[in-house]
Amino acid sequence: MSKRNIEIPVHCKGIAVVLLKKFGEEYKVLLLKRATSILKDAWCYIGGSIEEGESAWQSAFREIEEETGITEVLLYTSNKLDQFYSPYENYIYMAPVFVGYVNDDQKVNLNYEHSEYKWLSFNEALEQVTLPGNDEVLTFIEKHFVKNTPSKLLRVRNYK
Structure with a gap:
């Protein structure tokens, strides 16, 4: 009797965005506290779904504006993936x-999805994030986007 191997599906239906803002000589990271039932009270960076007809980068711009009210941002793709396994849905x-x-002039104006926000140093953000793996993303971002200048090839142009 042979056993059939079953694959775990991979879903890529969303995006994540880490926002950076310079305070003096130091870049800080924006973390948001979730207010809805999904990840309630978790501290995390921006995340959201890709809507029909959108590319991932278009979703990133939309989610930034929806969740924070920020409309002016210089956006890059990081070549990093946010990931987790859902034991409930097996994907x-x-x-x-x-x-x-x-x-500097961009102010945060939260929508209903979040109850609080903080601009934190990378060390503070690493201590504050709730989900395992978020710390790895932040460490990667600090190395490649704060301590080093990102490649121009990673720059996302807003073609609205």
């Missing part, structure tokens, strides 16, 4: 991670 969720540099 692996993967989302491309984008990095956005925010201008």
